[in-house]
Amino acid sequence: MTTSKTAKSLHVLMTADAVGGVWQYALDLAGGLLTHGVRTTIAVLGPAPSADQQIMAEAAGAELVVTGLPLDWTASHRGEVKEAGHAISRLAAQIRPDLIHLNAPALAADARFDVPVVTACHSCVATWWQAVKGGPLPDDFAWRTDLVRQGYGSASKLLAPTLAFAQATAETYGLAQMPTVVRNGRRASGVPSNARSRSFIFTAGRLWDEGKNFATIDRMAARLSIPVLAAGPLQGPNSVQVEARHAKALGLLSDQDVARQLSKQPIFVSAARYEPFGLAVLEAAQAGCALILSDIPTFRELWDGAALFVDPRNENEATDAVKRLVQDPGTRSALERAARQRAETYTVEAMSEGVLRAYRSALAGTSCEASLEGAAA
Incomplete structure (x- = not known):
């Protein structure tokens, strides 16, 4: 231009x-x-x-x-x-x-x-x-x-x-x-991707926000044998607060710390019920992470064909999707490539x-x- x-x-x-x-x-x-x-x-x-x-x-x-x-x-x-x-x-x-x-x-x-x-x-x-x-x-x-x-x-x-x-x-x-x-x-973080040494789940955002639906991810964590790490504040304004009973809460991380977590290519999960866009999802896709996302209109618009979609109200669906990717490296690698390619358009x-x-x-x-x-x- x-x-x-x-x-x-x-x-x-x-x-x-x-x-x-x-x-x-x-x-x-x-x-x-x-x-x-x-x-x-x-x-x-x-x-x-x-x-x-x-x-x-x-x-x-x-x-x-x-x-x-x-x-x-x-x-x-x-x-x-x-x-x-x-x-x-x-x-x-x-x-x-x-x-x-x-x-x-x-x-x-x-x-x-x-x-x-x-x-x-x-x-x-x-x-x-x-x-x-x-x-x-x-x-x-x-x-x-x-x-x-x-x-x-x-x-x-x-x-x-x-x-x-x-x-x-x-x-x-x-x-x-x-x-x-x-x-x-x-803009991509520039932090190089590392070879995966272990599988883990990662999510990021304002965890206290009910629209982010962290409670579903936390319940999902109780059903998994691999770690679920969550970056972001658990407490918001006006005393709004959510608990991390099963997921490991990392607190509010810097952009570089988030990028370092994503560089390990975890499976990125968002169970949001409300998300006008989702910058955290884009950052995960840029890093080459496989995406498991809630089936809401905005995520479908942006990531259809480059993610697995689950009912945000059903932690069983999210759990099954995670297990599928952990047990099927081929599907996981294909989703990683698809997410990265789609991210290149945003x-x-x-x-x-x-x-x-x-x-x-x-x-x-x-x-x-x-x-x-x-x-x-």
């Missing part, structure tokens, strides 16, 4: 937090956009980035502004989110970017910006509740959903990482037009080019139909 003068002159103000997958998305995107001459300032909400995270941002060519503002999903009331949006608006007025990229749509609910706003639909409590719980939203989720709906309505363009999640978002919020699909990309370059096209469309004031940007990348 040829870099244009328009891209070279772009300065983007992007919001992110340092506690979840949005952080890695923001840094990968900032680094990818930099190759097109786009300068990115990242306004960090929530806890301040660690020293390692600051080094990562510097390597990506992103300038950080640590705001200390509350995250929309941990805010105690509507006013906190609205004030955070106003603060981002004031920051934009100070640094005068050409475009705003919000990774937290609710920030646009009550704030006004003088430049186009592109909003990424990474996840939301309404689609999470529908996938994990079902039924009417509780009051604490209802007001957050209302702010997200307002934020979507204020945006010049919406992005989603999968077609399945774009459809769920459009249906949940009654959108007249589906978000544009730009699949996430991830690149930072394809993601960055898709997002840049969305930026140009927003700046030009055009409204194109929802499309799968980068599906052929």
Whole structure:
């Protein structure tokens, strides 16, 4: 893709937090956009980035502004989110970017910006509740959903990482037009794969999140003779907590530590009931791990033909799938190759080019139909 003068002159103000997958998305995107001459300032909400995270941002060519503002999903009331949006608006007025990229749509609910706003639909409590719980939203989720709906309505363009999640978002919020699909990309860790010395299971993510369904993996661990290792926090905000009774909890690992675990080519398992994309799955596939995934629309869209799929509510299915791969090295090796090959299509370059096209469309004031940007990348 040829870099244009328009891209070279772009300065983007992007919001992110340092506690979840949005952080890695923001840094990968900032680094990818930099190759097109786009300068990115990242306004960090929530806890301040660690020293390692600051080094990562510097390597990506992103300038950080640590705001200390509350995250929309941990805010105690509507006013906190609205004030955070106003603060981002004031920051934009100070640094005068050409475009705003919000990774937290609710920030646009009550704030006004003088430049186009592109909003990424990474996840939301309404689609999470529908996938994990079902039924009417509780009051604490209802007001957050209302702010997200307002934020979507204020945006010049919406992005989603999968077609399945774009459809769920459009249906949940009654959108007249589906978000544009730009699949996430991830730069490979560079840690070389090691020859397998033993079989083990690996999973990673926010283990406390009920949508990740760690409880199924933990019950599965009780039925297996090989180790099940789980990376990620067991305790989340607002005293949400899950126990690891049978799996070995490794705690929150650095990106490099996760990459070292994946380099041993374990069988990677995700039993998630809600996952708009799944960066941890992509990282495992890049490392050449065989994948056992829950049979949900997003995973089917991304990994059909390159993974084994199981009912996320049934640990017996997951257990049987693990035993099959342990006992059948040929099938396991074929899945490892298939996962790695599929992962090669989900690149930072394809993601960055898709997002840049969305930026140009927003700046030009055009409204194109929802499309799968980068599906052929």
